[in-house]
Amino acid sequence: MAALIADQATAARERAVWELLAQVPDPEIPVLSIVDLGIVRHVRHGADGRLSIGLTPTYSGCPATEVIRSSVRNALEKHGHAQAAIEEVLSPPWTSDWLTPEAHRKLAAFGIAPPEGAVSSPKQLWRATVVTCPRCGSRATARVSEFGSTPCKAHYQCSACREPFDYFKCL
Amino acid sequence: MSPAVATAARADRALNEALLRYVLRLGDTSLVLGQRLGEWVGHAPTLEEDLGLANLALDLIGQARLLLTYAGEIEGRERDEDALAYLRDAPEFFNLALAEQPNGDFGCTIVRQWLLDAWQLEIYAGLQESTDSRLAAIAAKALKETRYHYRFSSGWLVRLGDGTAESHERVQRAVDQLWRFTSELFAPDEVDERMASAGIAPSLSTAEVRWSAHMDEDLRAATLKRPAAQPYPWHGKRGVHTEHLGYVLAEMQHLQRTYPGARW
Numbered sequence A: 001m002a003a004l005i006a007d008q009a010t011a012a013r014e015r016a017v018w019e020l021l022a023q024v025p026d027p028e029i030p031v032l033s034i035v036d037l038g039i040v041r042h043v044r045h046g047a048d049g050r051l052s053i054g055l056t057p058t059y060s061g062c063p064a065t066e067v068i069r070s071s072v073r074n075a076l077e078k079h080g081h082a083q084a085a086i087e088e089v090l091s092p093p094w095t096s097d098w099l100t101p102e103a104h105r106k107l108a109a110f111g112i113a114p115p116e117g118a119v120s121s122p123k124q125l126w127r128a129t130v131v132t133c134p135r136c137g138s139r140a141t142a143r144v145s146e147f148g149s150t151p152c153k154a155h156y157q158c159s160a161c162r163e164p165f166d167y168f169k170c171l
Numbered sequence B: 001m002s003p004a005v006a007t008a009a010r011a012d013r014a015l016n017e018a019l020l021r022y023v024l025r026l027g028d029t030s031l032v033l034g035q036r037l038g039e040w041v042g043h044a045p046t047l048e049e050d051l052g053l054a055n056l057a058l059d060l061i062g063q064a065r066l067l068l069t070y071a072g073e074i075e076g077r078e079r080d081e082d083a084l085a086y087l088r089d090a091p092e093f094f095n096l097a098l099a100e101q102p103n104g105d106f107g108c109t110i111v112r113q114w115l116l117d118a119w120q121l122e123i124y125a126g127l128q129e130s131t132d133s134r135l136a137a138i139a140a141k142a143l144k145e146t147r148y149h150y151r152f153s154s155g156w157l158v159r160l161g162d163g164t165a166e167s168h169e170r171v172q173r174a175v176d177q178l179w180r181f182t183s184e185l186f187a188p189d190e191v192d193e194r195m196a197s198a199g200i201a202p203s204l205s206t207a208e209v210r211w212s213a214h215m216d217e218d219l220r221a222a223t224l225k226r227p228a229a230q231p232y233p234w235h236g237k238r239g240v241h242t243e244h245l246g247y248v249l250a251e252m253q254h255l256q257r258t259y260p261g262a263r264w
C-alpha cells in the first residue's frame, strides 16, 4: 500500500513536470510547445528522487536545440527543480509522427501546413506529397522549394489562392 | 600484467584508435562539405536554392558536431567538438578529398553533393546496424536528413543534365572532373577493415555496389555519361589532402585561431 501511494505520488510529480514543459514554446514555431513537437522523450523521478528530462533534437543541426535546453533549464529552476538533469536522447531519432494531433491543429491555424501522413518508409519521400493549403484548404498546391526558413519546413505555393506557405516536412 | 591481458589491452587500444580515426573521417567529411556549402549563402542562383544549400550545410554541420563530440570522447584528451574543428591543421583532418573540392558553378556543387549524398546514404544505412550504439544512433538520425539531401541533389542533377545544352555540358564536365575522387569513397584501408570486422562499420564493397546503382540510375535519368574509373593519387581519409583544404580551414578557423576561446 505504501509502495502504491509512493508510485502515485511519483506519477503526480512527473505529470506536473510534463505540464510545466507544455508551457515551454518552440523558439522557431512559438505556437507549438516542446511537448506538442514530441521532443520531450521522458520525465523521470529516479529512486534517489532526482528528476531527469530527456530531450531529442528534431534535426542534427537544428539551431533551436540549445535555446530549448536553456528554456527548459529556466522553467525547471523557476519551479524548484534546479537539480534536474537534462539528457540528450538520440535514439530512436525524432520523427514528425511524434507531433501531437494538437500540434497539427495549431500549425494549420498558424498558417503552416502540418505533415501529411506518417513516415514509415524512406521511399515515401519519392512520391509526390499532396499538401493542403492552410489558408483556403485547396489541395492544388505545388512545392516551390525543398527547404524553407528552418530545417523542418519546405516552401509551397497554393494554386487556388496564390498564397505562399510553409509545409512542415515529414521526417 | 599477464601476457594474455597485455595482448588484449593492446588489441583494445588498437581498436579504439581505429574507431577514433573512423569517426573523425565521417565527422570531418560532413564538416568540410558543410563549410563548402556555407560559401554559397547569398550567392546561389535563386533564393530558394540559397536556402536549400544553407539547410544542407546546417544538417551536415549538425552531424559533424555529434560525430566530433563522440570522437573527442573516444580520444579522451578533453578535446571537444570546437577544439577538433577549429584547432587541427590540414594533415590532422581525415575527410574524403571530394568534400574539400571547390564549389565551382552551381552544377559542380550539385555533382559533388550528389556523389557524397549517395555515399552517406549507404554508409549511414549500414551504420544503423553498428555494434557501436552511439554511432548507430547518430547514423539513424543523419540518414533521415540525408534522404532529403539526396532527393535535392539527384533532382537537380536530372534537371541540369536533361536541361539545356549549356546546363548538360557543364554538369557533364563536373561529373568528369570529380569522378576521380570517388575511388577514395570505397577503397578500404586497415581502419575500414578493422571497423568492418568488429561489426562497427558496414562493408565498403556492399555499399559500393548500392552506391554504383544509384549513380547509374541517376546518370541515365539525367542523360549523362558515367566516366571510367580512374586511379586516384590523394588520400584525404589518411590526412593527405589536395591544396584546397588549407583554404577551407583558413577561413573556418581564422577567428578561433586569432581570438582563442572567443564567444558571442
Ligand SMILES: [Zn+2]
Residues within 6 Å of the ligand: A133, A134, A135, A136, A137, A138, A158, A159, A160, A161, A162, A163
Ligand atoms: Zn490556398
